[in-house]
Amino acid sequence: MSQDFSGQVAFITGGSDGIGRATAELLARRGATVIVCARGEEKLEATRAAIEAAGGKVEAHQLDVTDSDAFATLISDVAKRHGRLDMMVNNAMSVHYAPISKLKLGHWRKDFAVNADAVFVGTKAAMEVMTAAGKGSIVNISSTTAIRAAPFMSSYSASKAALIQFTAVAAMEAARSGVRINAIVPGQVQTAANEDFSAKAPEVASKTTEAIPMGRGGQPHELAESILFMLSDAASYITGVALPVDGGKSAQLYLPS
Template sequence: MTGTFEGQVAIITGGSDGIGLATATLLARRGAQVIICGRRQALLDNARAQIMTEGGAVETVQLDVADDRALTAMIETTVQKYGRLDMLVNNAMSTHYAPISKLTLDHWRKDFAVNADAVFISTKAAMRAMAAQGKGSIVNIASTCGIRAATNMASYSASKAALIHFTAVAAMEGGRQGIRVNAIIPGQVQTSSTEEFTARAPDVAARTTDAIPMGRGGRPDELAEAILFMLSDAASYITGTALPVDGGKAAQLYMPS
């Protein structure tokens, strides 16, 4: 798909690391003007340098997607500057790991603010621009936790489940306006947060990886390729879909050996 996205404009939330950065890098490499946002300026600076080293066009915006005014302003500013918005990838995420008995309401609200509320805000702003131009593609990054239960992850799982259903509703509303909305459902992916978890609990991490049918975690670039497919015209008749990219985990019925 070299050059597939020439002249197109894409916004990626949480684009300074992991899946977001891999997606931004690939989009820029294939011709898109990419705008990435994140909370940490140092990561944004590193991401910008990496993408520009490869000759990609990128802008960075420091913000917390839970700040609905800042998030809306970023999208509106992008549309004003470039005159269009072709793609939106809602990738920013928040997760708190605790049993329900110890999970605080603040933690619950934070996960929903980032994983669900921010997606609503950004999608609403993006759909206005995309409807005006008669075309656009939105990809939301969900999780296998949104379709399968995982202990100690109630707020993350519930918010990702909400995200998947919101994706379907947005697809129904955007269909006649030329706007496609889909979700990607990653399983375990080799990101910095996964590396931190592995360092804290190597035995648990090893068992988690071993439980994946393909026997390994995914790479960010593998997720990025799936995201770009959904964004591209190659997926022009796909909308309202939640696609697992998880080494087979979502399809697995656990049976003890």
Template sequence: MDLGLTGKIAVVTGASNGIGRATARLLAQEGAHVVMMARRPDVLEQARADVATTGSVETMAVDVCDSAAYTAALEDIATRHGRIDILVNNAGAGQFGPIEALGDDAFAEAFRLNVFAPFASMRTVFPIMERQGGGAIVNVTSIMGARAQALSSSYASSKAALNHLNAVAAVEGAPKGIRVNTLQVGSIATEGTQAYREQYPELAAKVTGAIPMGRWGKPEEIAAGIAFLVSAPASFVAGAVLAVDGALGVQFPY
């Protein structure tokens, strides 16, 4: 199937590893020019060297929690390339631990990264995409934003907020030709979740046992879902929540 991404300008955040890197690679393979964003220039350059073997890419070292810097980077991309067709807000994180041990700063930091950054980016690209006749945005959320799990208060709360922000953005964007969709990930084996699995091995083992498919997902499987949502064949898909979780989120809680 031709995804219709040839020549598109795509921005992917959190692109130095995991889901973001896999998404950048797939979009580049499908013919898009991908702007890979992440905070750490050295790791980002390693990712660029890898992804560049599959297609056209560039990098920008940006902390998306810095709204001014993130906004300026998006405006620069639109100026240099004349457009932004695809935006994938993949960067996300949160501290895990019991509520009584979580400080105000840690709780707020999850919202700065998981909610405020996507909000600032959509505020910036909506006018850009409207002028060019449309675009596609995917904001990556988590099953933890829809289901409660102990020790995840900051991360889960921020992802739940992002879920509803996405819904509002989809309704506002649709008349402008801007398709906003949500990719809801389950338990994915990435560099980021490795620390969680090592810190809480018993809980991680329970998660694995609870997944009907019997394993954690792969970053490439999430990338495939994102690629579909931004593709031409998904031209009437807006406001959708695509869960890629091995049926974890829909099973009966025995």
């Protein structure tokens, strides 16, 4: 998919690392002005510098998306300054890994604050701008753990499942306004965090990868391509969809050997 996004404006949360950074870099290469926000200043600055060094147009904002007022205000300000907001990618995430017996309510609430509440805030603010313009595309990033159960991931899984259903409802509300809203459902992606886990637990990582039908984890740029497809005019008749990008994992029927 090689659509030219020149003149368009895209806002990406969690845009300083992994899938978010890959998406920001790809959109910038295709001509879009990219606004990235994230909590970590160092990674955010590295992303901004890399995009500018490649000739892209980028703004970087240090922001915690759980600060709902600041988040919504930034989206509104970006749209006013640029005169438009064409694309929104809600990618920021929070994950706590623990059995339910040891998971604290604060951990549960934190995952929902980032993975569901912030997606609501970001989608609502973007919808307001896009509905007024009569066009726009929003992509929310979920997880295969939202559609398949994995032990010790209750808060992450439940919040990402809420994201999928919210996306579908928002898509129905926005459909007659020229605004499309979809979700991408990644499986295992070889981000820095996953590579770090693989180094610490190579046996577990190897078995997890082997259990994927394609026999490997996805690369951030592969997820970015899927996100750009959903954002692009090539997906002009697609809305309310949760698209698995997981090497076949969510379609797999487990058969014990």
